[in-house]
Amino acid sequence: MIDKNQQIIDSTLDQEYKYGFTTDIETTTFEPGLDEGVITKLSKLKKEPQWLLDWRLKAYESWKKMEEPTWAQVDYTPVDYQALSYYSAPKYKQNDSLDDVDPDIIETYNKLGISLNEQKRLEGVAVDAVFDSVSVATTFKKELAKHGVIFCSFSEAVIDHPELVKKYLGSVIPSTDNYFAALNSAVFSDGSFVYIPKNVRCPMELSTYFRINAANTGQFERTLIIADEGSHVSYLEGCTAPMRDENQLHAACVELVAHKDATIKYSTIQNWYAGDKEGKGGIYNFVTKRGICTGDRAKISWTQVETGSAVTWKYPSVIMQGDHSVGEFYSVAVTKNKQQADTGTKMIHIGKNTKSTIISKGISAGEGQNTYRGGVKILKNADNARNFSQCDSILIGNKCGAHTFPYIDVKNPTAKMEHEATTSSIGEDQLFYCNQRGINLDDAVSMIVNGFCKEVFAELPMEFAVEAKQLIEVTLENSVG
Amino acid sequence: MIKIKNLKASIEDKAILKGINLEIPKGEIHVIMGRNGSGKSTLANVIAGNETYEVDGGSIAMNGNDITEMSIENRALQGLFLCFQYPVAIPGVSMAYFLRAALNAKNKHDGEEEMDAVKFLATAKKILSELGLDDSFLKRSINDGFSGGEKKKSEILQLLMLNPQLAVLDETDSGLDVDALRTVAKGVNEFKNDNNSVLIITHYQRLLEYIKPDVVHIMIDGKIVKSGDMTLVHEVEKNGYSWLVK
Numbered sequence: 001m002i003d004k005n006q007q008i009i010d011s012t013l014d015q016e017y018k019y020g021f022t023t024d025i026e027t028t029t030f031e032p033g034l035d036e037g038v039i040t041k042l043s044k045l046k047k048e049p050q051w052l053l054d055w056r057l058k059a060y061e062s063w064k065k066m067e068e069p070t071w072a073q074v075d076y077t078p079v080d081y082q083a084l085s086y087y088s089a090p091k092y093k094q095n096d097s098l099d100d101v102d103p104d105i106i107e108t109y110n111k112l113g114i115s116l117n118e119q120k121r122l123e124g125v126a127v128d129a130v131f132d133s134v135s136v137a138t139t140f141k142k143e144l145a146k147h148g149v150i151f152c153s154f155s156e157a158v159i160d161h162p163e164l165v166k167k168y169l170g171s172v173i174p175s176t177d178n179y180f181a182a183l184n185s186a187v188f189s190d191g192s193f194v195y196i197p198k199n200v201r202c203p204m205e206l207s208t209y210f211r212i213n214a215a216n217t218g219q220f221e222r223t224l225i226i227a228d229e230g231s232h233v234s235y236l237e238g239c240t241a242p243m244r245d246e247n248q249l250h251a252a253c254v255e256l257v258a259h260k261d262a263t264i265k266y267s268t269i270q271n272w273y274a275g276d277k278e279g280k281g282g283i284y285n286f287v288t289k290r291g292i293c294t295g296d297r298a299k300i301s302w303t304q305v306e307t308g309s310a311v312t313w314k315y316p317s318v319i320m321q322g323d324h325s326v327g328e329f330y331s332v333a334v335t336k337n338k339q340q341a342d343t344g345t346k347m348i349h350i351g352k353n354t355k356s357t358i359i360s361k362g363i364s365a366g367e368g369q370n371t372y373r374g375g376v377k378i379l380k381n382a383d384n385a386r387n388f389s390q391c392d393s394i395l396i397g398n399k400c401g402a403h404t405f406p407y408i409d410v411k412n413p414t415a416k417m418e419h420e421a422t423t424s425s426i427g428e429d430q431l432f433y434c435n436q437r438g439i440n441l442d443d444a445v446s447m448i449v450n451g452f453c454k455e456v457f458a459e460l461p462m463e464f465a466v467e468a469k470q471l472i473e474v475t476l477e478n479s480v481g
Numbered sequence: 482m483i484k485i486k487n488l489k490a491s492i493e494d495k496a497i498l499k500g501i502n503l504e505i506p507k508g509e510i511h512v513i514m515g516r517n518g519s520g521k522s523t524l525a526n527v528i529a530g531n532e533t534y535e536v537d538g539g540s541i542a543m544n545g546n547d548i549t550e551m552s553i554e555n556r557a558l559q560g561l562f563l564c565f566q567y568p569v570a571i572p573g574v575s576m577a578y579f580l581r582a583a584l585n586a587k588n589k590h591d592g593e594e595e596m597d598a599v600k601f602l603a604t605a606k607k608i609l610s611e612l613g614l615d616d617s618f619l620k621r622s623i624n625d626g627f628s629g630g631e632k633k634k635s636e637i638l639q640l641l642m643l644n645p646q647l648a649v650l651d652e653t654d655s656g657l658d659v660d661a662l663r664t665v666a667k668g669v670n671e672f673k674n675d676n677n678s679v680l681i682i683t684h685y686q687r688l689l690e691y692i693k694p695d696v697v698h699i700m701i702d703g704k705i706v707k708s709g710d711m712t713l714v715h716e717v718e719k720n721g722y723s724w725l726v727k
Contacts, residue, residue, distance in 0.1 A: 428533065429569045435553035436529050436563050437583035437639065438590065447582065451573025451622065 017273055020243030023108045023213050027132070029088040034081055036060065039186055042087055046155050046189075049162060052169075059175035059185030066179045069313075072342040073371040073403055076284060076311045079249050086187045088214035089134040101137050105129075108211065125236075126151055128192040128208040130221055135190045140204065149233075150195040151206055154222055157193035164195055168226055172255040172292045172319070180251045180313075181288040184220045188253065191221035196231040196262075205461055207236040210250075212272070212283070218249040225255070227262035229295065234265040236464055239308070243273050245281045247310060252287045260295025260322060265303070267460050268316075269468055272308035277366075279338030282310025289316035293325035293351075301328035302345065303459040305468040307475050310339060315373065317346035320354035320382075327356040330456040332468070334475055335368025335400070344374035344405075349385040349415075358389040361453050364400035365476060375407040378415040386416045393423040394452050396445070396476070446473045482507045482647055482678040483528070488539035490527045497523040499703035500539070505647070508675040510692065513682050514714065515700035516722055521682045522566060524700070525651040528680075529563040530556050543647065558590040560646030564636040564653045570625040576635065577619040580605065580642055587643060608641045611671070612664055630661035637668035648672060649680045654688035666691030686714045699725055 030038060039060055043053040068078070090102055101116065109116050109129055116129055116137045126140035128151065135153030144151050150161060157165050175185035192208040212219050227233050239250075250272065258264045266289075275282025285308075291300035302316040318327030329345035347356035362370035370393065378385045393402030404421050426448050434444035449472060450457070457465045483505050490498040497520045505511045515521050527534050528541060530553040540549045548556050571579070585595050596604075606616055612634045624632055633653055640648055650669065654662055669692055673679055681694065689711070697713045698705045699722070706725050707713065717725075 427569065430571055432529075432531055432533075432553060433565065433569050433571070434579075436557050436565075437579070437643070438554050438557040438586040439582050440554050440586070443582065443586075447574055447579070448571055451571055454573035 017243055019240035019271065020273055021111065023104055025102055025104045025213075026091045027088050027214060028091055029214060029217065030085050032083050032085045034084070034086060034187065038086055042187065042189065045087070046158070048158055051166065052158060055170065055175060056186050059182050060187075062176040063179065063182035063186055066182055068179050072313050072373070073369065073405075074311050074313065074340040074342050076340070077247065079247075079284065081183075084218045084249065085214070086218060086220070087189055088132045088217040089189075090131060105131055108213070109209065125205045125207055128153060128206075130190055130192070130208060130210045132212060132214045132217060132219065135192070144202075144204070147200055147203055148197040149200060149202055150193065152193055154188070154191040154193050154224065157224075161193070161195070164226065165193070165224070168224055168255065168257055170255075172257060172290045173253050173288050178288060180286040181253055184222060184251050184253045184288070187218075188220045188222040191223045191252070193223070194225040194233065194235065196227045196233045198228045199230040200228075201231065202233040205234050205236060207238065210237065210239040212240075212248060212250065218251065220250075221252050223252070223254040225264055225266070226257045227259060227264045229259045230261040231259075232263045234267070234461055236267040236269070236461060238269045239272050243276075243281065247275075247282055247284055249284045249286065250309075252289075254287070254289040254316075256291030256300055258291065258293050258295075258298040258300050258325075261297045262295070263299040263301075264291060265301045266291070266316070267464060268302075268304040268306070269464060269471065270304065270306045270308055270312075271471060274308045274337065274339050275310040277337045279310065282339075283308065285309035285312045285314060287314045289314065290319070291317070291327075292319040293322050293327065295325070296322040296351070297324045298322050299326040299328075301326075301330070301459065303330040303456065304332070304343075305456070305460070305471065306331070306333040306341060306343060307471055309341070312339075312341040312343055314343045315345055317348070318356065319348045319350065320356065321350045323351040324353045324355075325351055326354070328459075329356075329358045329360070329374075330459045331360045332363070332453045332456045332472070333361070333370055334363045334365070334472060335370045336365040336475065338367050340369045340371075342371040342373055344372045346375040347377070347387060349376075349378045349382040349387070352381065352383045352385075354382055354385045356385075356387045358387070358391070359455050360389075360391045361456055362391070362393040362402050363396065363449060363452070363472075363476070364393065364402050365396040367399045369401045369403070371403040371405065373405045373407075375409070376417065378410045378412050378417075380411045382412050383414050384416075385412065385414070387418070389417075389419045391419075391421045392452065394449065395423070395425040445476055449476055482509075482544065483680075484542045485528070486540045486542075488524075488527065488541060489537040490523060490534045491537055492523070492534050496537070497534070497703055498527065501703070501705060503698065503705060505678045505680060505696075507678060509695040510673065510679040510681065511696045511698065512689065512694040512714070513680065513698045513700050513705070514684060514686075514717060516684060519700045520703040521684070521700055522651055525563060525649045525680075525682050528649055529553060529561060554586070557645075558587060562640055562643060562645035562648045564633075564640060564648060564650040566652040566655065568624045568627075568632045568636055570627075571623045572625050574623055575620055576623055576638075577605070579623050580619075580639065583639070583643060605638070605642060608638055612638060612668060614638070629656040630658065633657060633661065633665055634668075637665055640672055641668060644672070645677070647678050647680065649682070651682050652684075653681070654683055654685060662688065663691060686718050689714055701726060
């Protein structure tokens with residue numbers, strides 16, 4: 001039985017990555033290397049104001065003095081930052097109309113199942129498409145503008161809404177926050193920008209689709225979402241990249257600001273190329289994501305389904321400053337082959353009666369290593385703060401690993417904390433039970449894993465919950481253990 | 482219905498079944514009794530195809546087809562059903578979802594249409610009420626936090642929904658109070674007709690107060706040492722198993 005299962009596991013590892021193709025297009029790409037000159041050139045190319053260039057250079061200065069973090073439970077070949085190119089963009093005429101977007105790029109997104117044609121899009125979902133270092137198209141802009149919602153590329157926001165960018169950029173993740181955030185602050189090339197005005201409920205789901213295409217290029221995007229008082233927005237990001245033998249770096253920053261009575265729901269389906277079965281190639285996904293609830297009763301909810309990347313280092317966090325504000329983190333992380341994930345969250349309770357929930361589901365198959373790292377901090381004045389954490393791991397096969405590192409720091413005696421953790425394997429007995437009822441192995445594994453992830457999938461917007469479920473099914477097909 | 486010939490099986494090189502011969506015709510209920518460790522549950526598992534056990538010899542045939550090498554799910558699809566002694570929990574998977582998946586797999590195999598949701602619910606609710614279970618039972622995760630009685634009733638619910646040709650009941654009576662035992666027995670009697678068969682594995686006679694077997698077999702040390710009718714049950718009850726050991 002064990003041998004047979006091992007064979008089945010091994011056959012899964014051969015499964016092809018569906019999105020591993022490359023698009024052959026003309027690009028403008030910087031020579032590899034990083035210094036003040038490169039940053040200045042990037043900033044000039046994007047016609048940025050002086051204050052932003054100064055901000056970038058300051059971040060670069062601090063980055064140079066910082067050490068790459070080594071505390072995460074991951075092992076990877078160090079990145080040669082001078083060997084990377086910091087900008088690569090398709091050559092095309094910048095215009096508002098989709099007609100001017102290179103047809104090859106539109107075709108690329110079609111192949112990924114993302115139509116940039118508004119008529120063909122899923123109803124009620126607006127998309128910003130980021131291709132390598134730039135945003136190539138944003139759909140439904142006009143429709144959204146009727147409600148006062150700003151949804152555009154970061155570069156456009158810098159030009160069209162400088163006062164908002166200047167006010168909020170770095171307000172949640174300072175440019176000196178950590179090694180990768182500092183690097184991102186210095187060299188970020190594009191990303192998405194969202195502003196929801198007071199008391200507006202965003203009429204459609206907003207989403208950004210990140211695609212890495214060029215080789216030897218790092219992708220450094222920056223997303224900034226501001227939900228003004230009493231507003232509501234649901235935002236989703238998806239990511240894919242071609243299959244390459246070299247590792248590629250993706251170091252993003254996402255900042256969320258939820259004012260009084262505002263809600264931001266941020267969902268991620270991360271399916272970067274994970275490397276081959278020997279662990280060759282794949283994306284290094286080193287991402288800093290943080291949100292702040294500035295006002296009372298604000299709410300930020302992170303949901304992530306992480307199935308790709310060779311190495312993931314990511315801790316979407318919430319600072320609950322306003323009284324009665326709420327932070328949530330729902331995560332499913334899958335590692336197979338030689339993938340490594342060190343992911344979790346930080347919940348920082350500052351205001352009174354703040355409440356946070358953490359549900360983390362780790363699935364390890366093959367030789368995958370999955371680490372949950374979470375911090376809950378209750379500060380002195382956070383009376384009656386509450387946290388509930390649940391961290392469950394499931395192991396498929398006997399070569400993988402699951403690790404849990406919860407850190408809890410309570411400075412207020414009225415805090416109420418609950419932590420639950422379980423580790424289990426998909427048991428032979430569970431599979432036998434399903435098989436005995438006529439349900440085959442693949443269906444049984446997918447049923448068991450979906451049952452395990454149920455609480456997290458329930459948090460995803462409907463269309464994406466289906467996608468996430470299918471993604472997990474494809475990822476784990478034949479991986480019985 | 483099922484014909485077992487000189488079946489031998491082991492676990493981790495330890496021989497458990499040492500040559501079982503058993504034939505259950507259509508329309509009959511057979512009972513296998515024996516002490517703990519005699520190999521009764523192993524037999525139930527080997528019939529179902531549990532790969533934890535190694536089959537060392539002999540054969541199992543259902544309706545004339547040799548199933549000795551058949552996969553677990555194909556045996557199930559042929560109409561074999563095992564009522565588990567310890568049904569395992571699958572958190573997050575609802576009873577309804579699981580039952581429908583099993584029914585759909587069966588219908589697909591039989592070339593029939595999937596049972597629609599309305600009919601499914603109506604059928605399930607009728608059985609639930611007979612078993613004294615609330616409709617909300619369908620929404621619960623399979624066997625997750627179920628009481629001993631609920632676990633066994635869930636097995637009977639599945640038996641009645643899937644309506645197999647052969648039901649193997651592995652110690653279904655263990656851990657049940659009298660009321661639950663009666664309910665379970667009622668379910669089995671309802672299932673039974675002239676075209677299907679039941680194999681009951683137990684080491685108590687109490688279930689047999691409610692279900693009347695056609696044949697009783699006594700198993701000792703991996704072999705069936707004696708077969709007979711209900712009088713055999715009473716003899717064992719009175720004198721134990723020792724007199725049967727050669």
